[in-house]
Structure formats: C-alpha cells, structure tokens
Amino acid sequence: MRVQPVLTYETPQRREATSWRNWGGIQTDEAARQEQARITGELNKLADRAEFPLEVRPVLLVKSVEQAANIAQGDHDVMLMYAAGGWLNILExxxxxxxxxxxxxxxxxxxxxxxxxIVHPRFLRKTVDEYGQPGMDVHDVVTDSYDEMLWKLRALHGLxxxxxxxxxxxGGAAGWGEGGRKAPRIARELWKLDLVDYPYKELxxxxxxxxxxxALVAACEQAAKAYLGRAGVKLETTRQFVTNAFVLREVFLDVMEQHQTDALTVNHCMGTIMGMSKTTACLTLSLLxxxxxxxxxxxxxxxxxxxxLLHYISGKPVFLNDPTxxxxxxxxxAHCTAPRRMDGRRLEKARILTHFESDYGAAPKVEMKLGQITTNLVPDFNCQKWVGFAGTIVGNPFLEICRSxxxxxxxxxxxxxxxxxxxxxxMLSYGDYLKECGYALRKLGVDLLNVSARAA
Incomplete structure (x- = not known):
C-alpha cells in the first residue's frame, strides 16, 4: 500500500498592531524542513514495525493550493497529512x-x-454542526500516536x-439461505469483487x-505420504482420499493460475465435487x-x-465456520475445513477424518491452540450491520458435527x-483485530457492533 505523507504549513509575515499568524509551531521554511526530517524518521520506524506491505514515500512540503493539487493527482493509496498549518483550501x-x-x-x-x-469545527464540520468533508471523518484523525496510525494503516491495507x-x-457464486440470494450482487457492487464463474462442466x-x-498422481501420492508422516498428523480415513485431495489441490492451483488470482471458492462442496474429485474438498482447502x-x-x-478482509488485516489464514x-x-x-497454520507460522495438530455429513473423503480436525485470543466476525445478509467479538479458545471438543x-x-x-x-x-482468525475491522467497514458504510467493547 502506497502512502504519500505531506506536511502542510505557512510562513506568515509580521504586521504591526494586528494578528498576523495562526496557532502552531511550524511558521518558517527552516522549521518545516526540521519537521520534515523528524516525520521521515518517525515514518521509517513505523514502516519497520509494519507486518504488512507498506510503501511510505518521501515527505513533501506543501504551503500552496497549487502544490496540493499536483500531489493529489499522484498514484498513492493513502494521503497522510501532517497538518501543521496552511489553510482550509490546502487540506480540501x-x-x-x-x-x-x-x-x-x-x-x-x-x-x-x-x-x-480547528480540524473538527473548520475542516470536518465547515463551521456548522454537521460533518461536511467528503473522504474523511473524525475517525481518520490521529493525534500523537503512531500505534494508532499503524493499526489504521493495517486496516486500510486490508480493505x-x-x-x-x-x-x-x-460452480458459481452464491449465498447461504433466502437472505443470501443477493450476496453475489452485494459482493460485486459494494466490495467490487471480481467473481469468475467456473462451472463444473469445465472442472x-x-x-x-x-x-x-x-506422473502427477505419483507426485501427489508422495506429497500425501509426506504430509501424513509429519508430527502431529493422525490418519483416520482412507489414505487414497488424502492422495486425491492433493490431486485436487494441483487442479485448483492450475485454475487459479489461469485466472491470475490466489482466491477460490467451491459451491455445492457437500455433493457435486465429491464424485468427480474422488474425495472431498475439505483437506484441499486446508492445505491451500x-x-x-x-x-x-x-x-x-x-x-x-x-x-x-480479515485475512489481509491479520496476515493469517482464516476459519470460515458454522456457529451454534x-x-x-x-x-x-465448527466446519469440516480449517487451516492448520492459524497463526501464520506453526502447524496445529490435526486428525484427518471423513467429512461428517457424507462420511466420505478427507477432512481435518484441527486442534486449535487453547487460550488463543480470536477475532470473530458475524456478517449480516444485507451487509449493513455486522457483529464482532473477541474470544478465547477454551476447548477442542469431538461432537457429532463438522470435524474442526x-x-x-x-x-x-x-x-x-x-x-x-x-x-x-x-469468520475467525487468531489475534484481536476488531478495531481494524470496524475502521475498515466504516469506509464502506457498514457498521460493526462490537459486543466485546467495554461500556463507558
């Protein structure tokens, strides 16, 4: 994500017997150059802390509308204004x-x-009580805190x-239940997702x-053998189902490469794909x-x-699940597919069983880390008001439900x-990213009700 920092300021001239300067400690070109150097050092430290791709460009000095207009036409993703001075027209x-x-x-x-x-009354509210600045609101203003700056940039990177x-x-784009019929349209219009229909007649x-x-099948047999031979993996289904899951993995990789993406979803995964893949997609999705x-x-x-969104904010695999x-x-x-590398680094232990509803194929029962803090997102059908909460994993039961x-x-x-x-x-990830999710969703006009937020 490309960030363009700018320092806005002005160089007022003294006039006798009248007010000639606004508030602020950056009132000369020399003071601006010193502040520019300070900001550069601070942003270099911030970029070193970022665990997501972040390109911070050189800090530019701005004290005229003409300079501002030229910079605004750049190819940055984020305009980061250090508003030391300069008037309203420059910021706008x-x-x-x-x-x-x-x-x-x-x-x-x-x-x-x-x-x-004066950011609130003049810039955000235009000297009235109602907010009136397109492209920004009070949540986009950070005072002194680079910790806050970092998590907001992380949220913007995710979005x-x-x-x-x-x-x-x-098998096509879909949505669960009657309320989900409009989900592909919302995904395309609100999230701008490029949904590529790949019919089963082609798969x-x-x-x-x-x-x-x-040769491919032999390579997949060896890959399955290696996977099952690793510490922490226990086979409790037919070995051939695991080999076939690796064959399906290779096909999915080819399909994604063909369409120049790293994202794929499987419709009718509890039926249609099983016969033609000779396994279930559960383990394949986990592997990828x-x-x-x-x-x-x-x-x-x-x-x-x-x-x-949660994947890109957290930098970790995510677990799509059925709630109870x-x-x-x-x-x-629970679900019959879950990643094992939930923290992005370490593989959790897993039992490889059948998919529960069909008692067929290969599905991982991932033993997730007890005591782990998680982010949990609960989207609504209309994509208007989600619920979110932080949680702690306290058990890995083995009930008569989806395997993980x-x-x-x-x-x-x-x-x-x-x-x-x-x-x-x-949707679940390891770690607490609720504030990032809430901030990102606001940009789309979606509310997040955080039931873990402390009452004031």
Whole structure:
C-alpha cells in the first residue's frame, strides 16, 4: 500500500498592531524542513514495525493550493497529512474521496499544529454542526500516536487488498439461505469483487485429465505420504482420499493460475465435487490456506468478503465456520475445513477424518491452540450491520458435527451476541483485530457492533 505523507504549513509575515499568524509551531521554511526530517524518521520506524506491505514515500512540503493539487493527482493509496498549518483550501485539495485519507496532529511534546485546534469545527464540520468533508471523518484523525496510525494503516491495507479481489467460483457464486440470494450482487457492487464463474462442466474434464496423468498422481501420492508422516498428523480415513485431495489441490492451483488470482471458492462442496474429485474438498482447502491462498467452501458471499478482509488485516489464514447457539458465555464453532497454520507460522495438530455429513473423503480436525485470543466476525445478509467479538479458545471438543470444532469463550456481552447475530456463517482468525475491522467497514458504510467493547 502506497502512502504519500505531506506536511502542510505557512510562513506568515509580521504586521504591526494586528494578528498576523495562526496557532502552531511550524511558521518558517527552516522549521518545516526540521519537521520534515523528524516525520521521515518517525515514518521509517513505523514502516519497520509494519507486518504488512507498506510503501511510505518521501515527505513533501506543501504551503500552496497549487502544490496540493499536483500531489493529489499522484498514484498513492493513502494521503497522510501532517497538518501543521496552511489553510482550509490546502487540506480540501489534498483530500480526495476516491482515496484513503489520514491526518496526523501534534499535541505533546510539540511543536503544536494549527489543526490540532480547528480540524473538527473548520475542516470536518465547515463551521456548522454537521460533518461536511467528503473522504474523511473524525475517525481518520490521529493525534500523537503512531500505534494508532499503524493499526489504521493495517486496516486500510486490508480493505485496499480486498476491494476488487478476483475470486474463482467453482460452480458459481452464491449465498447461504433466502437472505443470501443477493450476496453475489452485494459482493460485486459494494466490495467490487471480481467473481469468475467456473462451472463444473469445465472442472470435471480437468480433474479427469489429472487422474490420467500418472506422473502427477505419483507426485501427489508422495506429497500425501509426506504430509501424513509429519508430527502431529493422525490418519483416520482412507489414505487414497488424502492422495486425491492433493490431486485436487494441483487442479485448483492450475485454475487459479489461469485466472491470475490466489482466491477460490467451491459451491455445492457437500455433493457435486465429491464424485468427480474422488474425495472431498475439505483437506484441499486446508492445505491451500496453510500455503497462503484464500480458499473457501460453499461459495457463500455473505461471509466470504469478511474472510478476505480479515485475512489481509491479520496476515493469517482464516476459519470460515458454522456457529451454534451462544450460551453461558460460550459458543461452539465448527466446519469440516480449517487451516492448520492459524497463526501464520506453526502447524496445529490435526486428525484427518471423513467429512461428517457424507462420511466420505478427507477432512481435518484441527486442534486449535487453547487460550488463543480470536477475532470473530458475524456478517449480516444485507451487509449493513455486522457483529464482532473477541474470544478465547477454551476447548477442542469431538461432537457429532463438522470435524474442526472449537469452544470459544465470548469476551463481553454474550447475551447481546445471541440477540444480535444475523446471517449464518461466521469468520475467525487468531489475534484481536476488531478495531481494524470496524475502521475498515466504516469506509464502506457498514457498521460493526462490537459486543466485546467495554461500556463507558
């Protein structure tokens, strides 16, 4: 993500017996150059801390509308304004509603910035009570804190990477239930997703050809043997199903390469794909997610945008899951596919079983880390008001449900979660990224009800 920092200021001239300068400690070119050097050092440190791709460009000095207009036409993703001075027209010129915009203000230890005083009444509200600045609101203003700056840039990186993402849809794009009928349209219009329909009539001969390729099948047999031979993996289904999952993996990789993407989802994964792949897609999706791809079952575009967003914000694989009924502060989450590399580095232990509903194929029961803090997103069918909560994994039960299953202790108001949950599928990642998700969703006009937020 490309960030263009600018320092806005002015160089007022003394006039006798009248006010001749605004608030602020940056009032000369020399002071601006010193502040420019300070900002450059601070941003270099911030970039070193960022665990996501971040290109911070050189800090530009701006004290005229003409300079601002030229810079605003650049190819940056984020305009980062250090609003030490300069008047309203400069800030308005820099702020484009088709880009992300952030403003940094200094309070302590100084030098004080002019817009620390008047960003709210003059820039954001235009000297009235109502907000009126396109492309920015009060949540885009940061005072003194580079920790806050970093998490907001992380959120913008996640959203920037999600918007326009191409997703191959095996068997077509869909959405769960009656409420999900409009999900593909919302995904295209709101999230700008490029949904590529890949019908089963094209997948079936591709799979058949793969099984006729003896060298490919032999390589997949060896890959399956190596996978099953690793520490922490226990086979409890037919070995051939695992080999076939690796064959399906190779086909999915070819399809994604053909369409120049790393994201794919499988519709009718609980039926249609089984016969032609001679296994289930469950383990295949798990393998590819562990390798950094974005693979989702069921082609449910009510929830898939949340998975793409959370993946890019967290930098980790995500777990699309079926929720149950929250009770006593606990909720069970389960699905027959889950990544093992949930923290982005270490592989969790896994039992390789059949897919539960069909008792066929290969599906991982991932033993997720007990005590792990998680982010949980609950999208609604209309993509207007999501619910989110932080949780702690407190159990890996083995119930008669989808194979990968965890009990999660809800942080905050579990009753509120029960009352407000909408849609169906949920999305989970390791780590707490609720504030990033909420900030990113605001950019799309989507509310996030965080039931883990502490009451004031």
């Amino acid at each position: 010129t820099l702020t484009r509603k088709d880009r992300f915009n952030l403003m940094f203000l200094r309070h302590l230890p100084g030098p004080a910035y002019l817009w620390y005083e 920037n990477s999600t918007l326009g993402k191409r997703v191959v849809c095996i 079936e001969p591709r799979l058949a050809a793969a099984y006729q390729d003896s 997610n562990d390798d950094g791809y974005l693979l989702f079952c069921e082609s449910d575009f009510v929830v898939i945008p949340s998975g793409i 009924t929250p009770h006593d502060g606990i909720v069970t989450l 299953q965890i009990d999660v202790k809800v942080h905050g108001d579990g009753q509120k979660l029960l009352e407000e949950m909408k849609g169906f599928h949920w």
